[in-house]
Amino acid sequence: MTAAAPGLRVRDITVRFAGLVALDSVDLTVEPGSIHALIGPNGAGKSTCFNVLSGIHRPEHGSVRLDGTELTSLAPHRIAALGMARTFQNIVMTSGTVADNLLLGRHGHSRAGFAATALRLPHAVREQRAQLERAREIAELTGLGTHFRTPVDLLPYGDRKRVELARALCLEPRMLLLDEPVAGMNAAERARTAGTIGELRTRFGLTVVLVEHDMGLVMRLADEVTVLDFGRRIAGGTPAQVRQDPEVRRAYLGAPSPQESA
Ligand SMILES: Nc1ncnc2c1ncn2[C@@H]1O[C@H](COP(=O)(O)OP(=O)(O)OP(=O)(O)O)[C@@H](O)[C@H]1O
Ligand SMILES: [Mg+2]
Structure with missing residues (x-):
């Protein structure tokens, strides 16, 4: 080879x-x-x-x-x-806040299972906090820090487009x-x-x-x-x-x- x-x-x-x-x-x-x-x-x-x-x-x-x-x-x-992460030509986004969108992007990095998260088991809570922290860092990096808790529907177009970029980055x-x-x-x-x-x-x-x-x-x-x-x-x-x-x-x-x- x-x-x-x-x-x-x-x-x-x-x-x-x-x-x-x-x-x-x-x-x-x-x-x-x-x-x-x-x-x-x-x-x-x-x-x-x-x-x-x-x-x-x-x-x-x-x-x-x-x-x-x-x-x-x-x-x-x-x-x-x-x-390999990507963004699409047309904005593909769920509703919810910037944080919600970025946490969806971090799904692949979450080790705690759905049940553990739903039951708020301690390791799942710790894990969730770490995911949120990383999502916030990525928001800061992409100029979305001040909008972290803002619903994406309320953002101007340019910022919405940047949420896509941030979400792709959440894949690391x-x-x-x-x-x-x-x-x-x-x-x-x-x-x-x-x-x-x-x-x-x-x-x-x-x-x-x-x-x-x-x-x-x-x-x-x-x-x-x-x-x-x-x-x-x-x-x-x-x-x-x-x-x-x-x-x-x-x-x-x-x-x-x-x-x-x-
Ligand atoms: N799913 C599809 N079914 C049929 N034809 C398609 C499909 N997707 C793309 N095409 C056709 O393939 C060609 C290339 O399309 P593509 O979207 O890749 O171009 P592009 O370079 O991205 O163009 P643009 O700059 O307009 O975004 C076009 O003729 C398009 O109409
Ligand atoms: Mg195209």
């Missing part, structure tokens, strides 16, 4: 929806501790790619390895347990997949979230894969960029290399180009 390559190694992934090839033999390599942006026009296959990585879609063929472990045959909860992941984390945010909210994402990498060594249409943010944050168009990988490299790539410029004709919106 060869030594397990660290990071994320996606090879030759194909996904078809009836006649439509959503991903066509796509390769993607994400180095550990890096921020990698996955970009491309609408319908390019970016969210489909995240669905493959997180086990929601099983590809027709191809391989996805996280630190050497093959993921394509695993159920989403098994992939999450291996340290090694890799974080963020599908358009600043979409719909105003400039101040975008800057703040970009700062948080950068900090997650520098302070905690987290590997981040980011789908984002905000090219200014991509160019600022990403170490490497992969570009999809109509399900095909058309370019990859540093943000500066990708911005100059003629194929990329062609793909963005009629859509905001990485150059223009930077």
Whole structure:
């Protein structure tokens, strides 16, 4: 057996929806501790790619390895347990407070069983307190500290979107997949979230894969960029290399180009 390559190694992934090839033999390599942006026009296959990585879609063929472990045959909860957390393009949230949402995210880290928790057995109470403390730390880290006990319904959009990020972090992941984390945010909210994402990498060594249409943010944050168009990988490299790539410029004709919106 060869030594397990660290990071994320996606090879030759194909996904078809009836006649439509959503991903066509796509390769993607994400180095550990890096921020990698996955970009491309609408319908390019970016969210489909995240669905493959997180086990929601099983590809027709191809391989996805996280630190050497093959993921394509695993159920989403098994992939999450291996340290791959994600957020969705559209906000997926239960009602309740920020704390309630984050504690749901910590479910996998709770050792006390349901019955012990319901009966308030001492070890379960201790455990619950520890979970709450960690959820609060993550809320602080993501700028939600002052809203910890606020119902999510009452939060402005940008903060609600950050609850998603915080909830993904509650999984204590090694890799974080963020599908358009600043979409719909105003400039101040975008800057703040970009700062948080950068900090997650520098302070905690987290590997981040980011789908984002905000090219200014991509160019600022990403170490490497992969570009999809109509399900095909058309370019990859540093943000500066990708911005100059003629194929990329062609793909963005009629859509905001990485150059223009930077
Ligand atoms: N469940 C599905 N059933 C059928 N077609 C789908 C399904 N999910 C995605 N598609 C199609 O696959 C293609 C890729 O979609 P995907 O959502 O991955 O694109 P995207 O790059 O995330 O686009 P956007 O930037 O608009 O979010 C599109 O043509 C889309 O209509
Ligand atoms: Mg998408």
